[in-house]
Amino acid sequence: MNRSLLALTLLLAAIVPSKAQYVIVDGDTVKLGKQEIRAYGYDAAEIFHPRCGQEKTLGLQARQLLVSYTAAPHKFRLRYLREKKNHTRVRDKYGRYLAVYLSDGQDIASKMIASGTAVPYFGTGARKNWCTASSR
Numbered sequence: 001m002n003r004s005l006l007a008l009t010l011l012l013a014a015i016v017p018s019k020a021q022y023v024i025v026d027g028d029t030v031k032l033g034k035q036e037i038r039a040y041g042y043d044a045a046e047i048f049h050p051r052c053g054q055e056k057t058l059g060l061q062a063r064q065l066l067v068s069y070t071a072a073p074h075k076f077r078l079r080y081l082r083e084k085k086n087h088t089r090v091r092d093k094y095g096r097y098l099a100v101y102l103s104d105g106q107d108i109a110s111k112m113i114a115s116g117t118a119v120p121y122f123g124t125g126a127r128k129n130w131c132t133a134s135s136r
Helices: 003-015 053-070 109-114
Strands: 022-026 029-032 035-039 041-044 076-080 097-103 118-121
Touching (some): 022 053
Antiparallel strands (some): 029 035
């Protein structure tokens, strides 16, 4: 196999995970092998450290939606964010790689936000308080 074809094959394997390789952790995180990959473009309600029962309920709904967008027959892909200078993958403050999640070629962020289980998020700012009356 020539080097160009091998490089392309390795690149595609990195961005088109098979279901056997990844696990949905919550509504905005997938685990690929040992590496967690955080969704870029939205923040889902929390499951593991919720501030109230309402947030946990929404977080569980967000995880189930992400499962449905990544399950067959959908084609789930990751588009990693890369540094402009050296093209290395961008990590968040917890060391997770950041990636746009795609289902059938479309960004999942807008679907998650429209569902009411997530809000727009690009790495900065305060977490949404899902426990206030205006959040329900």
